[in-house]
């Protein structure tokens with residue numbers, strides 16, 4: 001049998017690669033992790049961490065501006081944008097040691113800085129070095145997609161990659177893209193004082209969610225002064241100055257529209273990073289979207305090469321990257337004895353607008369599209385005591401159940417802390433608990449989490465055994 005220096009080489013040290021390498025080291029495999037740029041990948045350096053840190057500063061600015069809702073004097077915040085961005089960097093720096101090469105070396109992972117390239121199924125080149133390995137995990141992630149709109153590249157577009165270097169707040173910011181990243185950033189920049197215009201070619205914001213979510217968010221954004229332009233297709237960018245300012249011409253349902261901007265931020269999707277990786281030589285295929293094609297075991301067309309994270313989709317989230325990493329690493333190391341199919345049965349996510357939008361499982365529109373019968377129970381935060389007390393009574397919990405059963409097929413929460421509140425449904429769906437069990441669980445009063453119990457109560461009431469209750473009522477009458 002051929003011998004190798006490593007059991008596993010992992011290419012890419014982001015959310016997926018770090019977990020794959022960690023799992024391998026934990027089970028005493030000899031593992032080498034190759035990272036070409038910054039350990040922690042997008043999530044730490046250009047994604048979740050900086051965006052959530054920016055959102056938190058923007059929220060404070062918004063609270064100051066709207067403090068009169070609480071009987072306090074509202075003030076226009078003095079935004080020191082450079083300091084806001086330094087704080088964002090500070091959050092990254094604080095977390096960075098957890099993802100560092102030093103830490104991973106201490107956990108038993110060999111770390112190599114450089115660009116990894118597949119030489120053949122058992123050799124990975126990193127500069128002059130060649131690593132030999134029995135198996136490989138590709139975890140190279142994705143990068144922002146900048147569409148080929150004429151003139152756009154001349155405007156030095158901001159993307160989630162370079163945005164964090166900005167130290168001056170653009171006066172007029174044009175955001176392209178009404179998905180999660182575009183929405184989170186558009187609202188944050190508007191709250192920090194930029195005049196934000198958001199365009200999207202779809203007819204609503206967050207088009208993957210139910211229409212009621214998009215309608216609600218549109219209302220919130222317009223109320224906060226974000227100029228949302230839907231059904232706008234970017235045609236060209238022109239008159240670009242040295243500072244990146246210019247104007248965008250868009251095609252709309254009413255004809256062409258021209259939008260002036262000082263900076264433009266592109267958030268229209270992310271493309272897997274596979275260029276120069278050497279996939280072709282091994283016969284590893286990619287889909288038209290650019291994702292590396294894998295089977296149910298996250299194995300590529302080359303049987304000892306596995307892949308996970310944003311490089312394979314279909315869900316581009318940190319928690320999904322690490323979820324997949326377990327399957328990729330375990331199948332790569334132990335697949336000869338036992339293989340595990342990746343499990344996408346219960347997939348949650350959240351968009352950190354304010355209010356937040358969080359979902360697990362089916363939406364109403366998914367159910368309709370797939371011809372799945374569902375019963376919908378909706379409960380508003382305007383009837384949740386804690387939400388009223390906090391002044392965060394906008395939004396709702398929507399639960400989809402199987403008709404005639406309390407089995408949860410999906411839940412969407414729109415509201416303050418929706419991402420946190422969703423976990424109750426994620427747990428319930430993962431472990432087969434239904435609305436009756438949620439109702440039978442003591443929830444601390446007063447909490448936002450009570451919304452789940454109240455929604456379950458609402459479902460229960462709609463399913464009350466009327467016949468039995470009539471009979472019990474008659475029995476009570478007899479006993480009076």
Ligand SMILES: Cc1cc2nc3c(=O)[nH]c(=O)nc-3n(C[C@H](O)[C@H](O)[C@H](O)COP(=O)(O)OP(=O)(O)OC[C@H]3O[C@@H](n4cnc5c(N)ncnc54)[C@H](O)[C@@H]3O)c2cc1C
Nearest residue numbers: 012014015016036041042043047116141309310316317318
């Ligand atoms: C603005 C923004 C906000 C986000 N917010 C959230 C959020 O709130 N919640 C959430 O769950 N997700 C969020 N995401 C998505 C999340 O960041 C990604 O899903 C996650 O980082 C994917 O991890 P990954 O390991 O697959 O890829 P990455 O994190 O991109 O890591 C890939 C790594 O591979 C390295 N690499 C690539 N090619 C090579 C090579 N040939 N050799 C060596 N190294 C290589 C790269 O340098 C990179 O470090 C956000 C993303 C963005 C952009």
